[in-house]
Amino acid sequence: MVDIGPPPECWTRRHLLGLEELSAEEITLILDKAMVFKEAMTAGRKKIPLLTGKTCVNLFFENSTRTRTSFTLAARRLGADTLDFSASTSSLSKGETFIDTAKNLEAMGVDVVVVRHRTPGTPQLLAQNLRCSVINAGDGPHEHPTQGLLDIMTIRERRGSLKGLTVALVGDIAHSRTARSNIWGLKKLGAHVIVCGPSTLVSPRWAEIDVEYSYSLDDILPRVDVLNLLRIQFERQFSRPFPSVREYAHLYTMDAQRLAKTKDDILILAPGPINRGVEVTPEVADGSHSAILEQVTNGVAVRMAVLWLVAGERGKGEGGCVAAGLAPRCSSI
Amino acid sequence: MSTLIIKNGRVIDSSQQMDRVTNLLIADGRIAAYDAEPDDECTTIDAAGKIVSPGLIDMHVHLREPGSEEDETIATGTAAALAGGFTSIACMPNTDPPIDSQSIVEFIRGQAAKADNCNVFVVACVSKNREGKELAEIGQLVEAGAVAFTDDGSPINSPELMRRAFEYCLMFDKPVLNHSEIRELTEHGVMHEGLTSLILGLAGMPTAAEDVMASRDIALAEATGGRFHLMHVSTGGSVDAVRRAKRRGVRVTTEVCPHHFTLTDECLRSFDSNFKMNPPLRGKGHVQGCIDGLIDGTIDAIVSDHAPHAKEKKMQELDRAPFGIVGLETSLGLVVTRLIEPGHLDWPAALARMTCNPAQILNLDKGTLRIGADADVTIIDPKVRWTVDPAEFRSKSTNTPFAGWELTGRAEVVIVGGRVKFERKGEEGRGKGEDYCE
Secondary structure (H helix, E strand, C coil), X not given: CCCCCCCCCCCCCCCECCCXXXXXXHHHHHHHHHHHHHHHHHCCCCCCCCCCCCEEEEEECCCCCHHHHHHHHHHHHCCCEEEEEEHHHCHHHHCCCHHHHHHHHHHCCCCEEEEEECCCCHHHHHHHHCCCEEEEEEECCCCCHHHHHHHHHHHHHHHCCCCCCEEEEECCHHHCHHHHHHHHHHHHCXXXXXXXXXXXXXXXXXXXXXXXXXXXXXXXXXXCCEEEECCCCHHHCCCCCCCCHHHHHHHHCEXXXXXXXXXCCCEEECXXXXXXXXXXXXXXXXXXXXXXHHHHHHHHHHHHHHXXXXXXXXXXXXXXXXXXXXXCCCCCC | CCEEEEEEEEEEEHHHCEEEEEEEEXXXXXXXXXCCCCCCCCEEEECCCCEEEECEEEEEECCCCCCCCCCCCHHHHHHHHHHCCEEEEEECCCCCCCCCCHHHHHHHHXXXXXXXXXXXXXXXXXXXXXXXXXXXXXXXXXXXXXXXXXXXXXXXXXXXXXXXHHHHHHCCCCCEEECCCCHHHHCCCCXXXXXXXXXXXCCEECHHHHHHHHHHHXXXXXXXXXXXXXXXXXXXXXXXXXXXXXXHCCCEEEEECHHHHCCCHHHHHHCCHHHCCCCCCCCHHHHHHHHHHHHCCXXXXXXXXXXXXXXXXXXXXXXXXXXXXXXXXXXXXXXXXHHHCCCCCCHHHHHHCCCHHHHHHCCCCCCCCCCCCECCEEEEEEEEEEECCHHHCCCCCCCCCCCCCEEEEEEEEEEECCEEXXXXXXXXXXXXXXXXXX
């Protein structure tokens, strides 16, 4: 029997669009619930049917393997039905707008739309136009809240708390939604955030919201507790922001030599998919400081927590899982 | 002889430094006399408590016809102009086909005559097919009635073409208007590049894109002696470049849109495409730069850059939605609410930027209430509070960021060539079309 405890009053959201708008309490709540789901799964439970009868659709306008798979698994483990919808198989090629597409899906009785899109703000637009729940699975370089949550969950699991930790996000900050979601979540939970990368991809304006910026990975290495190595988003770059991958790798690849300069208990994350040899070398990615695969496991747990919080029905589910007060509503249609 | 007398209005006409309460007599479509007394024959309009201005001029309007009649037509656009208080508008050439031939100029003038709303002056293309390569047949376009030249919708990118345009237009004494923007710096851009674009992950359009080309155009105007009009200035840097050029005696003028002295890039946090326009909404400092430019006279004109887009086009992802907002029906209210009420400009200074200044830039015999001038008159209620309701727009499109805004000041009566073409009747909530009096 899974006991996820009495849900606090503070969760009132029907959508998860980004971490910027969440309070520290809301983020902590998601992480706490994710831990419960993770423990249940680790204990061998494959199904925790809190969303039986619900339908979640993955509305992906951009390619994704792991995020989509992770959401699908999370929804199925909660007993929901899932449906994949990708732009290439849709009416979008026939000129239908994406809002029409989403409204059509909603009219078929969908409860949760998990959306990924190349354009920032698209989940917000859907949330305004649909009655069901919308979860942002990445909107261009804007936010990717569940990725931010799972990164933070992984750090919290290893370190107990975020308070006072120095976390460096390294790489293509300009085009990274993972960076933005991490920045909001980490700051709210009391961590100090450094963004680090080439000056064409790291804006000094980050300092305006109390995020430290640095162009030198070597300079910051000795004082960071966590390194999150972000992928170079070649597909989002409209002009080449650095002369060559070789030069980038020379300046920013996390390799064994750089690892030697860090604190002994450094924690290394990478949201993936990783370019081995560019952001990180194999001996570091697969080494004892790396939590890369744990992030993937945590991803499913975080997404279960989010799905349950936005779409769970009050009073339904197994004993001890009373969602009263928490509860989300869009019990649609 | 048909006569009309506008009684007891505060007549503000900057073309003759006039600001006094008087009775204005209109006869045979012209301004006939001041301090006149009504007789039995003439129609009387009581303008007590109202402002009587030369008919307002908006020198930057997109009418979309021919080519995009789903967004606007010449008939609907000119009706919107009247409702906004404008007796004359200048329409931009980024139609389909573009206004690069006599026949298109004549078509537009013909449609405007048929619509019989306000005066329409045609701004034609600088380049053939608006392609930015070869000069259009500017001499013939002038003969057809074009009053100025621009490739608006796109910048005149080539410095060589810009130079030739300045030189060639000199012999017709026509200004060259440019949407000054280095496109290589704004490619894929959706909004102003700043902290907000950084946080939202939206591709930015840096101020340098405007500043660099505005400065280039000023240098070319200076070198050729040509007349340069910088369209829709939006950055403090460009305002300052114009200010310094004017001091040196360069023949440069500029204009600003109400949204650029009213809104900032932070509005994009809503991800609402009605805040997407080009030039984009800038930061607070630039908004202040525009206001400062209006106060010290660097900015000559206020224009709406009325850019109607059908709902289905705007209701797309932010990067796909087209740039631009409608503005004819909110322009005056924003000028009163955002410039006059806070004390940035007084009424004569504000109205000069919507009457005699644009007339002068385009060499129009308009924007004045001198005796003998065309009787284009706008009677404004300076005190009325009203709420912007896009459902009441005469424009075919409703893409405004100001829906629901409460504004002060609105045109009550609009007279074109001595004929009352628009009269606002009744209060809020009346249906479309009820305000027409003719």
